[in-house]
Amino acid sequence: MLALLSAGADLEEILEDYPYLEEADVRACLKYASLQADHAILVAA
Template sequence: MDQKRLARITLEPGKCGGSPCIRGYRIRVSDILSLLSAGASHAEILEDYPSLEEEDIFAALEYAAVQTQHPILIAA
């Protein structure tokens, strides 16, 4: 887990309904993930959102990965 990269993800109660965003912009992590899952390339995303940096895309992916980590309990 890269804390410096994850620091690019911001949570502000009054912005985007409190959803995680990229560096305080009104670009949600979920927006980036949706674009990637639809097949958009990093270059296309960066062209559509000039305020983004490629590291922001990696930060969105890392944030999603961290959010899906959870302990697995196995009944004995």
């Protein structure tokens, strides 16, 4: 889903191609991705 969005697909296209998804599913995916990208990465020295 993230690949589709980054390639320029809009919400309507995604929901049309994947009718079993809802808008809330797309938003949940974006929220999950943003949470994963927003955490510290610790590197052992």
